[in-house]
Amino acid sequence: MSEAEVRPASRLSDRLETIHALLRQRHDRLDPDRDVHDDDGAALNTIEAELQGRLDELHPADLADLLESLPLEDRLAVWQRVRSDRDGEILLEVSDSVRESLIADMDDREILAAVEPLDAEEIADLVDDLPTEVLPELMASLDAQERERVQAALSYADDQVGSLMDFDMVTIREDIRLEVVLRYLRRFDELPAQTDKLFVVNADHVLTGVLPLHWLLVNSPDRMVHEIMAPDVNTFHPEDDAYDVAQAFERYDLVTAPVVDGHMRLIGRIAVDAMIDLIREEGETEALSRGGLREEEDIFASVWKSVRNRWAWLAINLVTAFIASRVIGLFEHSIEKLVALAALMPIVAGIGGNSGNQTITMIVRAMALEQVGVSQVTRLWRKELAVSLFNGLVWGGAIGVVAWLLYGSVSLGLVMTAAMTLNLLLAAFMGVGIPMLMTRMGRDPALGSSVLITAVTDSGGFFIFLGLATLFLL
Amino acid sequence: MSEAEVRPASRLSDRLETIHALLRQRHDRLDPDRDVHDDDGAALNTIEAELQGRLDELHPADLADLLESLPLEDRLAVWQRVRSDRDGEILLEVSDSVRESLIADMDDREILAAVEPLDAEEIADLVDDLPTEVLPELMASLDAQERERVQAALSYADDQVGSLMDFDMVTIREDIRLEVVLRYLRRFDELPAQTDKLFVVNADHVLTGVLPLHWLLVNSPDRMVHEIMAPDVNTFHPEDDAYDVAQAFERYDLVTAPVVDGHMRLIGRIAVDAMIDLIREEGETEALSRGGLREEEDIFASVWKSVRNRWAWLAINLVTAFIASRVIGLFEHSIEKLVALAALMPIVAGIGGNSGNQTITMIVRAMALEQVGVSQVTRLWRKELAVSLFNGLVWGGAIGVVAWLLYGSVSLGLVMTAAMTLNLLLAAFMGVGIPMLMTRMGRDPALGSSVLITAVTDSGGFFIFLGLATLFLL
Numbered sequence: 001m002s003e004a005e006v007r008p009a010s011r012l013s014d015r016l017e018t019i020h021a022l023l024r025q026r027h028d029r030l031d032p033d034r035d036v037h038d039d040d041g042a043a044l045n046t047i048e049a050e051l052q053g054r055l056d057e058l059h060p061a062d063l064a065d066l067l068e069s070l071p072l073e074d075r076l077a078v079w080q081r082v083r084s085d086r087d088g089e090i091l092l093e094v095s096d097s098v099r100e101s102l103i104a105d106m107d108d109r110e111i112l113a114a115v116e117p118l119d120a121e122e123i124a125d126l127v128d129d130l131p132t133e134v135l136p137e138l139m140a141s142l143d144a145q146e147r148e149r150v151q152a153a154l155s156y157a158d159d160q161v162g163s164l165m166d167f168d169m170v171t172i173r174e175d176i177r178l179e180v181v182l183r184y185l186r187r188f189d190e191l192p193a194q195t196d197k198l199f200v201v202n203a204d205h206v207l208t209g210v211l212p213l214h215w216l217l218v219n220s221p222d223r224m225v226h227e228i229m230a231p232d233v234n235t236f237h238p239e240d241d242a243y244d245v246a247q248a249f250e251r252y253d254l255v256t257a258p259v260v261d262g263h264m265r266l267i268g269r270i271a272v273d274a275m276i277d278l279i280r281e282e283g284e285t286e287a288l289s290r291g292g293l294r295e296e297e298d299i300f301a302s303v304w305k306s307v308r309n310r311w312a313w314l315a316i317n318l319v320t321a322f323i324a325s326r327v328i329g330l331f332e333h334s335i336e337k338l339v340a341l342a343a344l345m346p347i348v349a350g351i352g353g354n355s356g357n358q359t360i361t362m363i364v365r366a367m368a369l370e371q372v373g374v375s376q377v378t379r380l381w382r383k384e385l386a387v388s389l390f391n392g393l394v395w396g397g398a399i400g401v402v403a404w405l406l407y408g409s410v411s412l413g414l415v416m417t418a419a420m421t422l423n424l425l426l427a428a429f430m431g432v433g434i435p436m437l438m439t440r441m442g443r444d445p446a447l448g449s450s451v452l453i454t455a456v457t458d459s460g461g462f463f464i465f466l467g468l469a470t471l472f473l474l
Numbered sequence: 475m476s477e478a479e480v481r482p483a484s485r486l487s488d489r490l491e492t493i494h495a496l497l498r499q500r501h502d503r504l505d506p507d508r509d510v511h512d513d514d515g516a517a518l519n520t521i522e523a524e525l526q527g528r529l530d531e532l533h534p535a536d537l538a539d540l541l542e543s544l545p546l547e548d549r550l551a552v553w554q555r556v557r558s559d560r561d562g563e564i565l566l567e568v569s570d571s572v573r574e575s576l577i578a579d580m581d582d583r584e585i586l587a588a589v590e591p592l593d594a595e596e597i598a599d600l601v602d603d604l605p606t607e608v609l610p611e612l613m614a615s616l617d618a619q620e621r622e623r624v625q626a627a628l629s630y631a632d633d634q635v636g637s638l639m640d641f642d643m644v645t646i647r648e649d650i651r652l653e654v655v656l657r658y659l660r661r662f663d664e665l666p667a668q669t670d671k672l673f674v675v676n677a678d679h680v681l682t683g684v685l686p687l688h689w690l691l692v693n694s695p696d697r698m699v700h701e702i703m704a705p706d707v708n709t710f711h712p713e714d715d716a717y718d719v720a721q722a723f724e725r726y727d728l729v730t731a732p733v734v735d736g737h738m739r740l741i742g743r744i745a746v747d748a749m750i751d752l753i754r755e756e757g758e759t760e761a762l763s764r765g766g767l768r769e770e771e772d773i774f775a776s777v778w779k780s781v782r783n784r785w786a787w788l789a790i791n792l793v794t795a796f797i798a799s800r801v802i803g804l805f806e807h808s809i810e811k812l813v814a815l816a817a818l819m820p821i822v823a824g825i826g827g828n829s830g831n832q833t834i835t836m837i838v839r840a841m842a843l844e845q846v847g848v849s850q851v852t853r854l855w856r857k858e859l860a861v862s863l864f865n866g867l868v869w870g871g872a873i874g875v876v877a878w879l880l881y882g883s884v885s886l887g888l889v890m891t892a893a894m895t896l897n898l899l900l901a902a903f904m905g906v907g908i909p910m911l912m913t914r915m916g917r918d919p920a921l922g923s924s925v926l927i928t929a930v931t932d933s934g935g936f937f938i939f940l941g942l943a944t945l946f947l948l
Binding site: 065354379398 | 486487490533535536539542543545656659660661662663664665667668669670687688689690691692693694722723724725726727729746747749750751753754756757758760761762767771773774777780781784785787788789791792794795796798799800802803806809810813814815816817818819820821823824825828829832835836837839840843844845846853854857860861864865869872873876880932936
């Protein structure tokens with residue numbers, strides 16, 4: 001990709017809008033119900049030519065966005081008009097579900113032509129989504145080194161550095177002058193994208209340092225590499241957790257970093273573009289899973305696909321709602337005698353859920369940033385319980401007064417206040433306790449934390465409120 | 475910051491753990507209730523020296539993390555031991571609430587010493603958190619250009635490029651040979667961090683192109699800058715939305731990009747580190763606001779501060795819960811007659827809320843990525859309503875059967891199924907409609923979307939279920 005291809009973001013939305021308009025015009029002309037005009041053929045040709053021109057000047061990343069924003073029919077119309085040498089890059093950029101719809105439209109020959117030119121780690125990224133019958137031919141078409149790299153990348157999990165590293169590094173020896181380095185670099189047509197430093201290795205390919213490109217520029221060509229290189233660098237291992245590495249990139253403002261094996265032998269490179277994608281995806285996955293979606297959804301996917309993407313969370317929610325419903329069922333006699341309880345109970349459960357979610361969000365976040373550990377549980381409990389006690393007395397008190405005025409019963413108001421306070425205390429206790437316990441058990445504290453706390457505060461809230469009411473009001 | 479200071483992320487947590495342990499040992503020795511030993515003074519000195527050594531070798535970003543993970547007393551103990559020339563960088567890295575606690579511990583002279591060495595855009599970042607009485611002295615201590623830059627940065631909103639750009643760019647003229655450029659660069663001690671390209675300007679400081687550093691290295695020194703530079707680049711304006719620019723960095727794998735005014739005159743630079751911070755913060759803000767927190771919370775903040783951070787969402791939640799409670803109140807007579815309604819109604823409301831949140835999460839996300847616009851509302855409604863109809867019949871049918879078996883009434887089961895289906899349809903209708911309407915009204919569709927949809931599905935669910943029951947069962 002050359003720098004000349006890309007253009008200001010501010011003009012991008014206009015250009016996408018033009019393409020959408022052209023697609024609509026094309027649709028209108030192709031509509032079978034439409035009155036036929038003499039100039040239809042010519043007009044259609046003009047539209048097609050204009051459309052082709054507009055598509056050709058789009059960057060692959062922008063084409064990926066365009067494809068995601070189109071319903072299936074238009075999406076495939078655009079996909080067929082994209083130059084085949086860009087197919088691979090576009091497939092890398094689109095979301096999983098859209099990729100599936102594009103690959104379904106390609107025959108094996110087209111798929112091979114699209115994927116072969118890609119780098120090893122990029123091929124590894126796509127392999128899961130390719131039809132199995134093309135894989136033997138694809139692997140056979142790669143040279144031995146490339147095949148080995150694809151297999152290496154496939155051997156790591158998606159959240160390990162090994163699956164994200166590339167091999168686009170420039171290595172030099174430490175016992176030469178900068179002048180020699182400069183001459184060596186001049187033999188390249190272009191350096192790999194995002195090259196900000198050269199990796200210095202010895203005869204055994206062991207990494208001994210790094211040489212930022214600009215040090216090469218500000219130092220005299222007579223100096224030796226080992227005199228000016230930085231010996232101690234951020235090195236990572238292929239088994240490292242990719243999110244930790246992304247954090248290191250963010251902390252230390254890195255652009256690239258070397259990946260080494262256990263003997264400090266250089267085996268690959270991690271670049272900031274992969275880390276940005278990771279950070280963005282992390283935020284998105286969190287947002288999606290909080291919303292109860294299993295994965296990014298193609299907004300134009302079939303109803304059936306959407307149902308499958310969403311059913312798991314609905315099922316969990318149904319189970320927790322059913323449990324809460326059975327808790328209420330225990331107190332049906334009390335509700336029969338004092339029907340106000342039915343109207344007031346959702347308030348107790350709702351506020352507990354909201355407050356518990358606040359606590360658990362904060363704790364999970366602090367744990368992810370390693371600001372707190374299991375050892376601080378007592379201190380956190382003390383604080384969160386204090387916050388809840390305060391909120392319970394203030395908000396619970398306010399709602400208690402409202403209940404008293406609405407139903408004319410002081411004791412009902414008092415029960416309401418007590419129940420809200422107790423449910424808020426339960427929410428605080430579990431909001432700290434759940435993530436701590438999950439960490440102790442070696443699980444990700446973020447996973448399903450919101451569902452769990454809501455389940456506890458719903459059933460707990462109903463139990464506390466209806467239980468207190470049964471004890472004191474009936 | 476030199477490359478030599480930073481170290482592998484994998485060893486970082488060990489080093490932070492060591493510091494935590496030293497702080498605990500220091501605590502123990504200083505404990506007034508403790509039996510006094512002869513060697514206490516010497517032991518304390520050893521601990522202090524070890525602690526100081528460990529702190530001195532930490533990168534400012536890691537020190538920021540450490541400070542965030544400590545209770546106030548330890549935090550200030552560490553803060554006082556940090557070399558004052560790093561204070562400014564650390565203040566930039568810590569969260570707002572922790573920054574407040576650190577600045578409260580510094581006198582005006584220390585604050586000035588910490589802030590003065592920073593770059594203009596960094597000073598602008600901190601200004602809001604500094605005590606007003608130091609501001610006149612701070613501004614007076616800057617030179618004219620620096621002061622102008624601080625004021626310019628302050629004139630832009632936090633989400634505009636102008637507040638994030640720096641001025642660390644290297645500019646060259648287009649009518650010179652690369653050899654001259656190489657000689658010019660050699661006069662620098664070091665190029666600005668993350669410099670991946672030089673900006674080419676004419677005599678009027680108008681940007682005419684960019685020269686990636688590595689093109690400088692692979693091309694012959696005899697060539698002219700204008701022969702090899704890239705003429706068309708990603709340029710941004712200070713008024714541009716920073717999130718759009720971050721998206722462009724992600725799309726086009728940029729490391730730096732020029733910021734220009736309306737006449738293409740170069741005024742600053744945007745670097746990838748600022749964009750990574752922005753992408754990370756965007757994800758975090760979303761997570762926090764979904765959890766009902768106004769801002770990032772200092773986990774060791776006082777109870778009172780936590781209460782203030784959380785009260786707004788609790789108050790909103792209380793209002794919506796109260797409305798739902800009044801809806802139930804309308805049907806108290808029905809519940810009195812058939813108390814099973816009280817136990818079943820939270821299921822109807824809960825499933826509707828979950829499903830509505832799925833829809834609204836997906837639509838808000840697709841709108842943020844500009845995959846869908848207001849024009850596609852009919853198509854989206856059709857699909858979401860179909861998904862809901864399917865889910866309503868399947869899950870509603872299942873729960874209807876359970877209700878029938880539990881309470882021995884077929885008609886109760888049928889009402890349950892019908893109510894769940896209708897509430898899911900309502901959730902789908904509003905899940906698409908709310909973000910579309912908010913966009914039409916020029917508002918951010920993400921803001922409060924979850925609260926709104928839950929309010930609708932709660933009150934709506936209670937109304938639909940109890941209404942149907944009143945009509946058909948009593």
